[in-house]
Amino acid sequence: MRLAPLRSWPLAWKVPLLVAVLMVGIAALISQVVLTRLRSDQETNLRLLTSAYLDGVSAAVLPTALRGDTWEAFDALDRARSRYSGVDVRYAIVVLPSGKVLAASDPVRFPVQSLVPADVMRQFPPDDGLRIDSETARAWLARSLREEGFSVGRIVAEIDIADLLRVRREVLLTLLLVNGGLTLAFAAIGYLALKRMLRPLGVLTSYVERIREGRAEPIPEQNRKSLATEFGQIFDRFNAMARAVSEREKLTTHLAEQKKHAMLGKLASGMAHEVNNPLGGLFNALDTLRRHGTDSDIRESTLNLLQRGLNHIRNVVRSTLVIYRPEAPSYLKATDIDDLRVLVEPEAARKSVRLDWINEVHEPLPVAAGSIRQATLNLLINACAAASQRGLVQLRAQAQGEALVIDVCDDGPGLPRPMADFILTASDETLPSWDGLGLWIIRRLVSEENGSVELASAKGLSTVIRVTWPFRRQGEPEQGADIRNFEEALHAG
Amino acid sequence: MALRTTGCRRSRVPMLPRRTALMGLAVAGLWPDLSRPALASTPVSFGLNPLFLDSDIKLLSMLQEYLARQLGRPVVLVKRRTYQEITAMLLTGQLDAAWICDDPYVQHQSQLALLAVPLYHREPLYQTYVIVNEASKAQVFDDIRGTVHAFSDPDSTSGYLVTRYLLARRNTTPAGFFRDFFFTYGHRNVVRAVASDLAESGSIDGYVWDVMSQREPELITKTRVIYRSEELGFPPIVGLQATRDVSLAEAISRAFLDMPSNPLGRDILAILQLDGFTQSGPELYQGTLDKWLVVKAQV
Numbered sequence: 182m183r184l185a186p187l188r189s190w191p192l193a194w195k196v197p198l199l200v201a202v203l204m205v206g207i208a209a210l211i212s213q214v215v216l217t218r219l220r221s222d223q224e225t226n227l228r229l230l231t232s233a234y235l236d237g238v239s240a241a242v243l244p245t246a247l248r249g250d251t252w253e254a255f256d257a258l259d260r261a262r263s264r265y266s267g268v269d270v271r272y273a274i275v276v277l278p279s280g281k282v283l284a285a286s287d288p289v290r291f292p293v294q295s296l297v298p299a300d301v302m303r304q305f306p307p308d309d310g311l312r313i314d315s316e317t318a319r320a321w322l323a324r325s326l327r328e329e330g331f332s333v334g335r336i337v338a339e340i341d342i343a344d345l346l347r348v349r350r351e352v353l354l355t356l357l358l359v360n361g362g363l364t365l366a367f368a369a370i371g372y373l374a375l376k377r378m379l380r381p382l383g384v385l386t387s388y389v390e391r392i393r394e395g396r397a398e399p400i401p402e403q404n405r406k407s408l409a410t411e412f413g414q415i416f417d418r419f420n421a422m423a424r425a426v427s428e429r430e431k432l433t434t435h436l437a438e439q440k441k442h443a444m445l446g447k448l449a450s451g452m453a454h455e456v457n458n459p460l461g462g463l464f465n466a467l468d469t470l471r472r473h474g475t476d477s478d479i480r481e482s483t484l485n486l487l488q489r490g491l492n493h494i495r496n497v498v499r500s501t502l503v504i505y506r507p508e509a510p511s512y513l514k515a516t517d518i519d520d521l522r523v524l525v526e527p528e529a530a531r532k533s534v535r536l537d538w539i540n541e542v543h544e545p546l547p548v549a550a551g552s553i554r555q556a557t558l559n560l561l562i563n564a565c566a567a568a569s570q571r572g573l574v575q576l577r578a579q580a581q582g583e584a585l586v587i588d589v590c591d592d593g594p595g596l597p598r599p600m601a602d603f604i605l606t607a608s609d610e611t612l613p614s615w616d617g618l619g620l621w622i623i624r625r626l627v628s629e630e631n632g633s634v635e636l637a638s639a640k641g642l643s644t645v646i647r648v649t650w651p652f653r654r655q656g657e658p659e660q661g662a663d664i665r666n667f668e669e670a671l672h673a674g
Numbered sequence: 675m676a677l678r679t680t681g682c683r684r685s686r687v688p689m690l691p692r693r694t695a696l697m698g699l700a701v702a703g704l705w706p707d708l709s710r711p712a713l714a715s716t717p718v719s720f721g722l723n724p725l726f727l728d729s730d731i732k733l734l735s736m737l738q739e740y741l742a743r744q745l746g747r748p749v750v751l752v753k754r755r756t757y758q759e760i761t762a763m764l765l766t767g768q769l770d771a772a773w774i775c776d777d778p779y780v781q782h783q784s785q786l787a788l789l790a791v792p793l794y795h796r797e798p799l800y801q802t803y804v805i806v807n808e809a810s811k812a813q814v815f816d817d818i819r820g821t822v823h824a825f826s827d828p829d830s831t832s833g834y835l836v837t838r839y840l841l842a843r844r845n846t847t848p849a850g851f852f853r854d855f856f857f858t859y860g861h862r863n864v865v866r867a868v869a870s871d872l873a874e875s876g877s878i879d880g881y882v883w884d885v886m887s888q889r890e891p892e893l894i895t896k897t898r899v900i901y902r903s904e905e906l907g908f909p910p911i912v913g914l915q916a917t918r919d920v921s922l923a924e925a926i927s928r929a930f931l932d933m934p935s936n937p938l939g940r941d942i943l944a945i946l947q948l949d950g951f952t953q954s955g956p957e958l959y960q961g962t963l964d965k966w967l968v969v970k971a972q973v
Contacts, residue, residue, distance in 0.1 A: 252824065252857065252859070252863060252867060252872070255867065256858075256863070259866075285872075288871040288872040289871045292822065
């Protein structure tokens with residue numbers, strides 16, 4: 182398993198690790214100082230102890246060396262062995278000036294009157310003093326025996342300093358255990374403390390995540406207990422932001438409601454107008470039937486007139502029902518486009534705008550018919566509003582490759598720059614700065630269907646808005662649940 | 675009696691008027707017994723050779739107490755490092771009596787009187803041992819040629835004279851026979867020297883070796899006897915032949931002879947592992963004398 186780079190580790194790991202590394206560094210430094218001091222003290226003590234040993238032994242041995250008294254020299258060395266408990270003498274030799282052994286504490290190794298081996302003598306310091314070898318845990322000391330300025334011999338001794346080294350090892354082990362324990366404890370405390378300190382970040386992250394999911398909620402007060410000042414400020418800022426987002430969403434919902442009501446009003450007035458238009462003729466036809474119903478020709482023509490008028494009313498009602506009914510599976514047919522004409526005609530008639538209707542959709546296309554009708558109806562109503570008195574609004578719907586392309590044009594003054602920028606580049610979350618949500622709804626519907634919007638101009642027409650609706654692939658689920666909900670709500674309303 | 679006691683106590687303290695007065699009386703013959711109480715309060719000095727009594731403080735105090743009780747006088751035990759020092763002190767009258775080795779006795783036989791002789795295994799006799807380290811390959815006396823040898827004391831029979839005699843019989847000397855030799859001035863030290871391999875062989879009192887084998891078996895088992903001499907007269911308790919105080923000499927002799935009948939005396943004998951003391955004539959030491967004469971002739 183490969184570890185992630187150190188920089189990407191969480192703070193709750195990095196800081197304790199840093200503490201541990203610092204502790205190890207400090208512990209190493211302290212251990213070094215302690216051991217160096219211990220070594221120095223031990224050597225000083227060893228020098229004092231061995232010096233005391235040599236003082237005592239040499240005082241006892243000097244007369245025996247003068248007399249060449251082997252037994253007395255041996256006796257002095259032998260007694261000194263048990264008296265100087267702080268000095269672990271492995272062997273001591275009284276060496277005569279001739280280099281021969283007068284007596285040794287280990288007579289088997291160094292027999293009386295034998296020459297001390299050169300390799301043994303080399304271990305001792307050439308003058309009086311002490312030589313320490315930590316690797317072999319041995320120390321060698323030597324002291325000249327002098328009487329009236331003449332050398333009468335030398336005491337040399339080998340000391341076992343394993344005990345000193347054992348103490349050093351024990352001290353080192355203690356240091357390692359204590360420092361290791363402290364390092365681990367500090368790292369663990371650091372980890373727990375930091376984890377606790379960073380807990381507000383986790384709370385903040387979860388609430389930020391909620392915003393991403395569309396729920397802007399402020400962090401409750403109970404989560405803010407005993408917070409550090411820094412996190413308190415961040416939580417305050419976050420809550421202020423969450424409240425602002427929430428307010429904005431409420432406003433958006435409110436505006437959408439207003440738009441819905443406006444559209445309902447427009448639809449209702451349009452529908453009333455379309456229903457009302459033939460009503461006069463129909464009542465006239467009824468009067469004609471009452472008065473001249475006996476005449477079969479008049480009755481036939483009047484009934485035909487009544488049928489056309491009622492057909493017209495039925496078409497108007499049906500178009501309205503169809504456009505707000507959720508469809509699944511969704512295929513767009515030519516009549517879906519033509520139905521829009523019935524809906525927009527009352528708006529066009531109010532300004533005597535001529536509708537130029539080019540519907541080249543001949544077979545059902547795999548696109549979201551509901552969304553397209555919703556968006557296109559909005560474009561057409563906007564175009565009628567923008568067109569000049571007795572002007573022209575044109576619709577062209579055609580399949581191009583793997584997409585349905587719908588152009589809505591008018592001869593009005595053209596789309597204002599902010600609105601053009603909005604429909605071309607604004608994100609779904611951006612709300613328009615002006616009243617009215619037509620462009621915002623178009624923008625969202627197009628985005629949901631992965632469509633695109635282009636602006637162009639054509640001869641005699643100031644505004645051409647081209648919306649391209651790519652075909653859905655087989656099995657692709659229909660998007661725009663919120664819009665459908667909106668439609669359902671509208672339909673239910 | 676009260677006056678004597680007072681005189682005894684104060685004789686050590688310089689009190690000039692009374693002392694002068696007493697001396698005046700003595701000179702005038704008016705206080706003929708003055709010397710007796712003064713002598714009775716004078717400590718008896720008794721010399722001890724370092725036989726095996728190196729560090730046996732308890733035994734020394736018991737012996738001192740026993741002799742003081744038996745003699746009715748304070749006793750001072752005198753020890754010196756060498757036999758020679760004790761002998762010299764005895765011969766110059768610094769000691770009232772001494773327990774010395776038989777070698778100095780035969781050397782100064784004409785000046786010394788035998789007061790008592792220890793009984794060891796019911797006989798006034800002991801032997802000399804020549805010992806080696808238990809790891810040594812030596813089996814007989816001649817195997818120790820060329821070794822480093824530990825003697826006890828130049829005036830010791832067992833610790834020097836017997837071995838010296840054996841060498842004289844071989845027309846050699848310690849310097850010629852041994853690689854090196856030294857004196858330890860104590861039989862116990864000879865055992866220590868041989869046991870520690872400081873010396874490869876040693877000459878020792880057989881009685882001391884036997885007693886030590888029970889007291890310090892861990893030390894003795896490191897040594898092995900390769901030669902035992904014939905039996906010789908046990909080191910005696912002696913006084914000067916021409917003593918000024920015959921009664922003291924007799925009292926000392928009696929004190930030792932009576933030792934088995936006294937509880938403290940029996941305790942001392944038990945420690946020394948002796949059966950008691952007896953009286954003997956100079957003929958007991960003929961063997962020692964013969965050897966000394968042989969050695970002396972070689973020198």
